[in-house]
Amino acid sequence: MIIQDQASFPSEVEGDENNSLIHNLFVFNKSGVCFYGRNFTDYINVEKNLISPFITALMTFAKEMIGKSFKIIEMEDVKIVIFEKNSLYYSVLCDTIENLTLLDEIISQINEKLTAYLIKKKINIDAEIIYDNTLNETIEEVIRKALRYEFNSKKEKKVIKFLKELRSNDDIEGITMLTNRGKVIYSSFGKGDLKSFLKEVEFRVKIYDNSILKLFYTLKDKIIFSEYILKSYFIILVFNSKVKFGLAEHYLTQIVNKITNTLTG
Secondary structure (H helix, E strand, O other): OEOOOOOOOOOOOOOOOOOOOEEEEEEEOOOOOEEEEEEOOOOOOOEHHHHHHHHHHHHHHHHHHHOOOOOEEEEOOEEEEEEEEOOEEEEEEEEOOOOHHHHHHHHHHHHHHHHHHHHHHOOOOOOOOOOOHHHHHHHHHHHHHHHOOOOOOHHHHHHHHHHHHHHHOOOEEEEEEEEOOOOEEEEOOOHHHHHHHHHHHOOOOOOOOOOOOEEEEEEOOEEEEEEEEOOOEEEEEEEEOOOOHHHHHHHHHHHHHHHHHHHHO
16 A cells, blocks of 8 residues: 655755655554555655565564664665664655754654654554544654755855856866755755765765864865865865865865855855
8 A cells, every 4th residue: 555645845945956855754663563654755656565574674684684773775866764763663765865863853853743642642553553644744844844944045045156156167076065964055966976976975074073174085086175164064075186285275265265254244
């Protein structure tokens, strides 16, 4: 049976086709039975009676083989992430570039809402399947607020315009700007290239670690420069390895100053 009442959450960032999404959410009891599920987009239409044994089998296999609970599996441009909250298991199917810290925050909020709902309605999750539009709306609002990042002020729109203009600079091969929660605001990369790039630099760029003010490193034939801005944003610049180190740092300083002055001026 396909989960009904699908709800689509389009990007709130104007003109940002690279914004990522949560496609599906399923909630399991400790026995691995899915008692609640939602499809939020039509990208992947997942059947609840198929996902339940699939996730349960993976978790059991991982725990028996390596002594750890299964948490993440990536499949090309999407991934399944498992969160355990108070004996409930949440399976999130989302784009591969979704930040795990942000996902954990979302699931924590949903778990709070869902737990209160289960207690209030006296629902036995071992024997009942939940279909409730009110609960659907509550969960959708949590996700919508978390994924929404509106660059709608004149100052913020100027930042996006400025970053787009940098495409004409031959020395800069790529630009990506994120929030301090890992949400992509702007990227010069196409969607596929962006996911691949963020996956490669994820272990170097630690969102939320504001003690790291500036990073530079090499990746294949590229030089990567990155820096936090106003403790709220993170900018990543990609240069060809032939570009002089000093010149790359000069570009980074100019861009950071320009964005800072635009947002605070």
